[in-house]
Amino acid sequence: xxxxxxxxxxxxxxxxxxxxxxxxxxxxxxxxxxxxxxxxxxxxxxxxxxxxxxxxxxxxxxxxxxxxxxxxxxxxxxxxxxxxxxxxxxxxxxxxxxxxxxxxxxxxxxxxxxxxxxxxxxxxxxxxxxxxxxxxxxxxxxxxxxxxxxxxxxxxxxxxxxxxxxxxxxxxxxxxxxxxxxxxxxxxxxxxxxxxxxxxxxxxxxxxxxxxxxxxxxxxxxxxxxxxxxxxxxxxxxxx
Ligand SMILES: Cc1cc2nc3c(=O)[nH]c(=O)nc-3n(C[C@H](O)[C@H](O)[C@H](O)COP(=O)(O)O)c2cc1C
Numbered sequence: 472x473x474x475x476x477x478x479x480x481x482x483x484x485x486x487x488x489x490x491x492x493x494x495x496x497x498x499x500x501x502x503x504x505x506x507x508x509x510x511x512x513x514x515x516x517x518x519x520x521x522x523x524x525x526x527x528x529x530x531x532x533x534x535x536x537x538x539x540x541x542x543x544x545x546x547x548x549x550x551x552x553x554x555x556x557x558x559x560x561x562x563x564x565x566x567x568x569x570x571x572x573x574x575x576x577x578x579x580x581x582x583x584x585x586x587x588x589x590x591x592x593x594x595x596x597x598x599x600x601x602x603x604x605x606x607x608x609x610x611x612x613x614x615x616x617x618x619x620x621x622x623x624x625x626x627x628x629x630x631x632x633x634x635x636x637x638x639x640x641x642x643x644x645x646x647x648x649x650x651x652x653x654x655x656x657x658x659x660x661x662x663x664x665x666x667x668x669x670x671x672x673x674x675x676x677x678x679x680x681x682x683x684x685x686x687x688x689x690x691x692x693x694x695x696x697x698x699x700x701x702x703x704x705x706x707x708x709x710x711x
Pocket of ligand 1: 485487489490491492493550551552553554555581582583584585586587588616
């Protein structure tokens with residue numbers, strides 16, 4: 472099913488009640504949904520109901536993890552809190568790991584002031600790389616968010632619109648390129664290559680990554696993708 476849509480959800484980066492960045496998230500989701508090759512949906516952190524008495528993959532939320540696992544990319548729309556990213560965003564991101572590997576991520580920063588969350592973006596980049604996501608070059612910032620939209624939710628600043636569109640264009644290209652890579656370009660590290668059959672359609676999968684799972688004490692996990700149905704599988708191969 473090579474023509475299945477590119478699944479690119481939009482993750483809102485805060486659980487703050489009345490967050491203005493949620494409006495930006497809705498706008499970006501609607502913009503992305505206009506593209507015929509893309510399937511998208513808004514993920515609101517608050518609706519995930521993540522536990523707060525534990526951390527990491529131990530508190531995975533099944534629907535969220537499956538959505539990330541089946542996605543071809545991700546947009547994060549997040550406010551800047553004290554020059555960084557919201558703790559609730561990091562808490563949610565940490566609940567997945569192999570689900571992210573070799574998938575592109577585009578960022579939209581949001582702030583009440585003029586800087587549009589630029590400092591949040593810079594602080595978030597190393598975290599995303601650590602998760603195995605591939606941050607793309609272009610991003611967008613929405614400063615002065617209180618006046619960025621009209622009453623009907625229309626974005627008033629054409630410059631911001633162009634920057635978001637540019638980011639989404641690069642993201643769609645990266646989603647296509649990296650999906651091809653995950654499904655068809657082998658790690659080429661083993662002879663013979665590591666093998667896994669797709670848990671969904673049963674056909675042989677492509678081994679595209681070997682990640683070090685620090686949460687699991689540094690064990691190596693092979694990550695495989697299916698070129699037929701888009702399924703994925705992980706195989707733990709022990710200490711690195
Ligand atoms: C805990 C907290 C810290 C904040 N720190 C910053 C900041 O460092 N820089 C900034 O421009 N705005 C900061 N703001 C204001 C946000 O930019 C403002 O709330 C804006 O509407 C975007 O956040 P929201 O999506 O939560 O509404 C902060 C807001 C909160 C609640």
